[in-house]
C-alpha cells in the first residue's frame with residue numbers, strides 16, 4: 448500500500464504544475480491559415496488548442512485599440528483603394544490618422560502572398576482589442592478551457608509623439624476584463640524596455656511581461672548575462688528572435704537562472720529553414736533541445752501536435 452501511495456505521489460510530482468508546461472502562442476492568430484489579426488484567425492487558433500492568442504495593438508485617431516501588426520494600414524487592408532488621399536507625405540496610411548468607424552469599413556487581408564488569397568470574398572474586419580478579448584473569454588466560457596491573451600503594445604514611443612499615449616488606456620482595458628496580478632492569463636509584450644519598466648515601476652502593473660528582443664546588432668547586449676540581469680528587474684521573460692537562440696542556445700539557461708521565461712518567435716511551416724528536414728524537427732529543436740518555455744507560431748496545430756505526442760512518450 449505504501450508503495451502504491453509512493454508511486455502515486457511520484458507520478459503526481461512528475462506531472463508537475465500545468466503552468467510550467469511549455470506553451471503554444473498563436474502568432475497573429477492561426478495566421479498560417481487565415482488572414483492575420485482577424486477574429487476568424489483568433490477563433491481558429493483557439494480551436495486548434497493554442498494556450499495564448501496574440502494580439503498586436505495600435506491606437507486609432509479616436510484612441511481605440513485595434514489589432515494590427517503595424518502602425519500602417521496598407522500591408523493588411525484595402526485602405527489604399529478606399530481612402531487614396533489619406534496617406535502621409537511618406538506615402539503610408541497610418542491607423543492613427545483614421546477613426547475606428549473608418550477602419551471598420553476596411554477589408555482586412557493576409558500579408559504574405561503564399562497564404563490566404565488576397566481580394567474578393569469573404570470580408571474580414573480589423574478587430575478592436577476588446578473584441579479580441581471578448582472572443583477568447585467567450586470561448587473560454589463555452590469550452591470550459593482557460594486560454595490567455597498575449598497583447599503586444601506596438602511602438603509606444605511613436606504613439607506618444609502622435610499624442611496617443613497607450614499605457615494607461617491599455618491598463619484600463621485589461622483590468623476591466625479581469626486581468627489582474629502575476630497569475631493572470633495574459634502576457635504583456637513590447638520591444639521597448641522603457642515601456643515595460645514604466646508599466647512595472649511607475650504604474651504598479653504586476654501582470655506577466657515579456658520583453659521582445661530583435662536579432663539586431665543594437666539589441667545584442669540584452670542577451671548577455673548582464674543584459675538579462677537588468678531585464679529580470681522588470682520583466683517575467685524574454686521573447687527573442689529564434690535566430691538568437693540558435694546562435695547562442697546558452698541564453699535559455701542564462702534566462703532560466705534568472706527565473707525569466709523564454710518565448711522565441713516565430714515558427715513558420717512555410718518558411719522552415721532548410722537545415723530541418725521537416726517542420727516537426729524545428730519544433731522539436733526549440734521545445735526539447737533548447738528547452739524554451741513557449742513558442743510563437745503561425746501554425747498552432749503543428750506545435751500542439753508535437754507537444755501532445757511528446758508528452759505521451
Ligand code: CA
Pocket residue numbers: 501502503599
Ligand atoms: Ca507581435
